[in-house]
Amino acid sequence: MTRGSKLADFEPLDRLEAKVKLLVAQVNKTRTEQEKSEKENRRLQAELESLQALEAESSSNGNEIKTLLAERETIRTRVTDILARLETIDL
Numbered sequence: 755m756t757r758g759s760k761l762a763d764f765e766p767l768d769r770l771e772a773k774v775k776l777l778v779a780q781v782n783k784t785r786t787e788q789e790k791s792e793k794e795n796r797r798l799q800a801e802l803e804s805l806q807a808l809e810a811e812s813s814s815n816g817n818e819i820k821t822l823l824a825e826r827e828t829i830r831t832r833v834t835d836i837l838a839r840l841e842t843i844d845l
């Protein structure tokens with residue numbers, strides 16, 4: 755066997771080694787990207803939960819405001835009625 759043919763015998767192994775190295779690098783890159791995506795997903799989930807809580811609070815506040823406005827209108831009507839009665843009283 756000549757020296758040239760021995761080197762030729764290792765070329766397929768060298769190519770395979772290079773491909774394995776590329777594959778390992780790609781797997782590592784994919785893992786890193788997945789970790790980043792999971793971290794971003796957790797952050798977005800927390801933000802969503804916070805926004806949902808704010809929305810629920812806002813809705814509750816909106817309902818409270820409607821109730822208070824209705825009460826205010828009731829009080830206004832009653833005061834108007836009382837004032838009208840007082841005007842009819844001759845002191």
